[in-house]
Amino acid sequence: xxxxxxxxxxxxxxxxxxxxxxxxxxxxxxxxxxxxxxxxxxxxxxxxxxxxxxxxxxxxxxxxxxxxxxxxxxxxxxxxxxxxxxxxxxxxxxxxxxxxxxxxxxxxxxxxxxxxxxxxxxxxxxxxxxxxxxxxxxxxxxxxxxxxxxxxxxxxxxxxxxxxxxxxxxxxxxxxxxxxxxxxxxxxxxxxxxxxxxxxxxxxxxxxxxxxxxxxxxxxxxxxxxxxxxxxxxxxxxxxxxxxxxxxxxxxxxxxxxxxxxxxxxxxxxxxxxxxxxxxxxxxxxxxxxxxxxxxxxxxxxxxxxxxxxxxxxxxxxxxxxxxxxxxxxxxxxxxxxxxxxxxxxxxxxxxxxxxxxxxxxxxxxxxxxxxxxxxxxxxxxxxxxxxxxxxxxxxxxxxxxxxxxxxxxxx
Numbered sequence: 001x002x003x004x005x006x007x008x009x010x011x012x013x014x015x016x017x018x019x020x021x022x023x024x025x026x027x028x029x030x031x032x033x034x035x036x037x038x039x040x041x042x043x044x045x046x047x048x049x050x051x052x053x054x055x056x057x058x059x060x061x062x063x064x065x066x067x068x069x070x071x072x073x074x075x076x077x078x079x080x081x082x083x084x085x086x087x088x089x090x091x092x093x094x095x096x097x098x099x100x101x102x103x104x105x106x107x108x109x110x111x112x113x114x115x116x117x118x119x120x121x122x123x124x125x126x127x128x129x130x131x132x133x134x135x136x137x138x139x140x141x142x143x144x145x146x147x148x149x150x151x152x153x154x155x156x157x158x159x160x161x162x163x164x165x166x167x168x169x170x171x172x173x174x175x176x177x178x179x180x181x182x183x184x185x186x187x188x189x190x191x192x193x194x195x196x197x198x199x200x201x202x203x204x205x206x207x208x209x210x211x212x213x214x215x216x217x218x219x220x221x222x223x224x225x226x227x228x229x230x231x232x233x234x235x236x237x238x239x240x241x242x243x244x245x246x247x248x249x250x251x252x253x254x255x256x257x258x259x260x261x262x263x264x265x266x267x268x269x270x271x272x273x274x275x276x277x278x279x280x281x282x283x284x285x286x287x288x289x290x291x292x293x294x295x296x297x298x299x300x301x302x303x304x305x306x307x308x309x310x311x312x313x314x315x316x317x318x319x320x321x322x323x324x325x326x327x328x329x330x331x332x333x334x335x336x337x338x339x340x341x342x343x344x345x346x347x348x349x350x351x352x353x354x355x356x357x358x359x360x361x362x363x364x365x366x367x368x369x370x371x372x373x374x375x376x377x378x379x380x381x382x383x384x385x386x387x388x389x390x391x392x393x394x395x396x397x398x399x400x401x402x403x404x405x406x407x408x409x410x411x412x
């Protein structure tokens with residue numbers, strides 16, 4: 001065992017040392033949600049729409065996303081929200097609060113529903129109350145804010161408070177935000193105690209590493225049977241894995257730009273993801289590749305948010321990276337090839353170079369069942385391409401209109 005305070009570690013599992021002394025000895029030890037069956041023809045119109053919009057969501061190019069910028073809250077003071085018991089005498093306190101009765105899914109979903117909740121609170125001039133157990137192991141210093149209307153705050157509506165109230169997690173998750181939230185990032189950084197140098201209350205002792213987040217657990221559960229065939233368990237059909245070639249492309253792009261001494265931390269909830277199995281083997285040859293399997297999420301999250309660059313997995317967890325204390329270079333995968341005219345910012349989109357092979361990969365993995373054939377396809381040796389990068393222009397996470405997931409886009 002070892003303490004995991006930011007990037008200061010000790011280990012008995014991995015004797016290899018990287019070039020960065022602060023990265024020395026991290027053990028090779030992991031970074032679920034069940035969705036409905038996709039084959040039924042009698043899906044409701046809303047669910048069908050969600051699946052169809054997945055084509056657009058995966059491309060990473062939609063201009064409509066830029067209408068709902070999440071991280072604009074970084075510049076907003078959001079003085080209308082106060083954690084004090086009562087606001088100043090010249091302010092009008094909240095007469096209502098937006099809050100959730102429970103959670104829906106894990107951290108990625110919890111952040112998505114929280115974004116919708118805060119958007120409603122802002123548009124209704126209501127306060128915000130969040131549960132204190134959003135992240136296992138974390139005790140937030142602030143989790144409840146009054147909404148104070150004061151004429152001296154030029155970004156605050158003086159409209160009369162409207163009813164908001166208590167909803168269940170699924171209700172918030174599937175609700176449609178009427179307006180982009182300006183204060184989501186600001187309030188969530190208070191909740192998780194994130195500033196320019198600290199994440200979850202602890203200092204980022206290094207920010208030079210690159211975080212590769214690989215989805216595992218609920219989408220890769222299964223086992224080898226006695227008849228030597230792979231038997232998948234129930235998985236989320238909408239959360240197919242990104243190809244291993246995507247993460248290799250990220251490493252190649254980073255090393256070309258920053259040199260070969262960069263350390264890559266690979267986060268796996270379980271080793272069952274075929275890409276995790278690949279990197280477990282690679283780490284025996286490459287001392288700058290360190291695989292973390294089955295670690296507490298609070299520890300993994302600190303490392304990921306402190307990283308200078310991140311590579312996303314498929315799912316709502318990607319929205320977590322919008323809370324990083326500093327601008328990160330973000331890597332994402334597109335199921336369809338790009339055309340060379342994409343915007344350049346601190347976002348790098350990777351794709352399978354061949355349109356024919358890209359279509360094949362998409363068709364094989366589109367409805368994810370975690371079969372042996374699909375798992376084999378994940379590790380296929382695809383030639384990749386990627387967009388250019390402009391680190392001077394920020395990338396950000398947005399909530400596409402009509403969607404429940406946060407997605408990566410270039411800022412205006």
